[in-house]
Amino acid sequence: MSNASPPEVDLKTLRKVIMAASIGNFVEWFDFAAYGFLATILTREFFPSADPAAGLLKTFAVFAVAFAFRPLGGIVFGVIGDRIGRKRTLALTILLMAGATTLIGFLPSYAAIGAFAPLLLTIIRCVQGFSAGGEYAGACAYVMEHAPQNKRAWYGSFVPVSTFSSFAIAAVVAYALDATLSPDAMSSWGWRVPFLAAAPIGLIGLYLRMNLNETPAFRALEGEHDVAHAPLRDTLRTQAGGILKLGAFISVTALSFYMFTTYLATYMQVAGHMSRATALLITVIALLFAAAICPIAGLYSDFVGRRKTVFTTCALLIVTVYPSFALAGSGGFLPALIGVGMLAVSAVLAGVVTAALLSEVFPTRTRYTASAITYNLAYTIFGGTAPLVATWLITTSGNNMSPAVYLIAIAVMGLIGGMWLPETSRVSLHGVGVGGGIQGVELAGVAREGA
Numbered sequence: 001m002s003n004a005s006p007p008e009v010d011l012k013t014l015r016k017v018i019m020a021a022s023i024g025n026f027v028e029w030f031d032f033a034a035y036g037f038l039a040t041i042l043t044r045e046f047f048p049s050a051d052p053a054a055g056l057l058k059t060f061a062v063f064a065v066a067f068a069f070r071p072l073g074g075i076v077f078g079v080i081g082d083r084i085g086r087k088r089t090l091a092l093t094i095l096l097m098a099g100a101t102t103l104i105g106f107l108p109s110y111a112a113i114g115a116f117a118p119l120l121l122t123i124i125r126c127v128q129g130f131s132a133g134g135e136y137a138g139a140c141a142y143v144m145e146h147a148p149q150n151k152r153a154w155y156g157s158f159v160p161v162s163t164f165s166s167f168a169i170a171a172v173v174a175y176a177l178d179a180t181l182s183p184d185a186m187s188s189w190g191w192r193v194p195f196l197a198a199a200p201i202g203l204i205g206l207y208l209r210m211n212l213n214e215t216p217a218f219r220a221l222e223g224e225h226d227v228a229h230a231p232l233r234d235t236l237r238t239q240a241g242g243i244l245k246l247g248a249f250i251s252v253t254a255l256s257f258y259m260f261t262t263y264l265a266t267y268m269q270v271a272g273h274m275s276r277a278t279a280l281l282i283t284v285i286a287l288l289f290a291a292a293i294c295p296i297a298g299l300y301s302d303f304v305g306r307r308k309t310v311f312t313t314c315a316l317l318i319v320t321v322y323p324s325f326a327l328a329g330s331g332g333f334l335p336a337l338i339g340v341g342m343l344a345v346s347a348v349l350a351g352v353v354t355a356a357l358l359s360e361v362f363p364t365r366t367r368y369t370a371s372a373i374t375y376n377l378a379y380t381i382f383g384g385t386a387p388l389v390a391t392w393l394i395t396t397s398g399n400n401m402s403p404a405v406y407l408i409a410i411a412v413m414g415l416i417g418g419m420w421l422p423e424t425s426r427v428s429l430h431g432v433g434v435g436g437g438i439q440g441v442e443l444a445g446v447a448r449e450g451a
Contacts (some may be wrong), residue, residue: 009146009216014155017146020212021139022162023205023230027198028135029163031101031128033170034194035068036262037280040269041191045109046118053368057395060388061124066129067376067384074372075232077134081368082231085218086142089134089368091209096131096203098202100124105195129384137358137372145215145367145429150302157298161291161351163351168287170194175280187230217364217430219422231369235362239370242361247374248417249310249357253350254383255410256317259403260347261287263387264328264340271329272336281335286340290348297352305425306360309353310418317346317411325340325404360424369430382410 009017039059047058057332076435081089105123110117139159147155173194181190213219221227228234261283268279300311320342327339354375362370390403 009148014146015444016027016208016212017143018158020154020205020208021090021142021159023201023208024090024097024135025139025159026162026166027094027101027202027205028126028132028166030166030170030201030351031097031104031195031198032132033167033261034174035125035173037171037265037283038191038194039266039387040276041186045111045187045191046121048110057388057391058118060391062118062125064384064388065122066125066132067380067417069126069129069346069386070133070376070380071373073130073133073229074137074376075133075369076130077138078116078235078369078372079231081134081138081372082228082366085214085222086138086145086368087209087212087214090138090142091206093131093134093138094202094205095211097128097135098198098205100127100131101195101198101202105192107200132137133376134372137375138368140355140358141367141371142215143216144356145364147428149369149428152357152360152429153272153301153306154295154298155351156359157294157352158352159355160348164261164287164291164294164348168291171265171284171287173197175277175284178277186313216348218398220430221291226365228365228369231366235366235370235373239362239366240432242421243374243377245369245417245420246357246361247378249314249350249414249421250354250375251382252314252317252411252414252418253347253354254381255407256343256347256350257406258383258386259390260290260340260343262341263390266387267325267390267400267403268328268340272331274331274336278333279336282337282340285337289341290344293345294352295349297348298356300349301353301356302425302430305421305423306353306357307419307421309349310421313353314411314415314418316349318415320346321411322401322404325401329400345358355422357424359429360427361421364429421424 043059077089077093078440080092091144104121107120107124108117134326136159140156141158143156144152177186177193265276265279265283268274269276272279274282297309300312324339324342327335330336330339351428358371359367360377361374391404393402393406394400
């Protein structure tokens with residue numbers, strides 16, 4: 001079996017690949033962002049309660065329930081992606097995601113149909129979680145399997161750019177609606193606008209994905225007749241160690257990402273007593289800053305390697321998270337902006353190196369399945385529950401800084417897991433021997449020692 005890498009993809013094709021991968025990723029995260037930013041309004045529309053805190057907890061609980069379906073979606077779409085290819089699988093995930101998001105915009109409220117309203121919302125959120133389970137890991141693999149070996153983190157960084165940009169645009173839309181519409185208009189139809197916007201964006205993404213070719217790595221696998229017949233079984237048998245080690249670090253990525261992008265907007269309102277409009281404005285500025293520095297983080301990771309990037313991320317998070325929360329909850333515009341921006345740097349570093357590691361740690365024949373399982377388990381346990389756990393910690397402890405302590409503890413766990421990973425920044429993504437992920441790195445090390 002040949003392990004030679006296929007010829008490098010030309011720059012024009014790479015740009016199309018990044019656009020196709022990013023727009024689907026944009027649709028996925030735009031919905032999750034809109035849900036988080038509009039949490040207080042959705043609470044009134046779907047979970048009316050005499051206790052606002054209890055209603056908010058229910059809203060974030062539905063947010064978390066959607067994540068419970070992500071590992072299932074990751075398994076299903078991961079297996080499909082390793083069997084029939086990345087391109088067609090990603091077309092299916094964006095179709096499901098955009099369709100489900102659009103349906104939320106048409107849902108009647110609790111006042112109209114009673115308990116059926118939150119039930120329907122929960123079901124649609126579960127469909128979104130299922131489809132999202134196959135999106136991010138597949139989009140990263142699609143970009144990485146096209147990118148040149150020495151610039152994978154830099155090219156891959158544009159997938160997180162689309163993630164942070166989607167949150168920024170969702171926040172802008174929420175801010176604009178909040179600033180221009182009356183409370184009655186916002187409750188009756190304004191909150192629906194961000195969800196309905198998913199339909200045209202999703203159709204554009206579907207068109208782009210259907211008009212691109214399969215990745216060179218997967219085509220090479222097909223040419224060698226080495227496509228996995230049972231990707232899930234192969235993944236569980238050969239990649240368990242990589243899943244555990246990488247999953248520990250991605251837990252940091254998931255928690256820091258949702259604390260930064262979703263929860264802090266609520267935190268500034270609850271702990272800092274800011275208006276929703278001011279909190280969203282600060283979030284937009286920080287998100288645009290995060291999107292802008294993603295390529296810089298990619299260049300850094302390609303230069304120093306993945307392990308040093310993992311160490312930098314966790315160390316920076318441990319040092320800055322407490323002052324970040326203290327500033328964010330201070331109630332002042334500039335201190336809060338600085339605090340949110342501090343957390344943004346760690347979240348960006350974590351997201352960019354994760355995008356690369358998802359493909360580099362696992363071999364081509366089970367890359368989609370293994371990376372989707374790893375990513376979605378971590379995001380389900382630590383990402384989807386972030387707003388819920390943070391709200392619960394503050395409610396039960398009475399300490400507004402308790403979410404920061406929680407994040408520090410997970411950063412320590414992620415540092416331990418991440419440091420057990422081998423250096424993968426120069427490993428080939430083609431073939432299964434020396435270019436096959438963690439096992440390939442280890443085999444390469446044995447070969448060098450033997451020489």
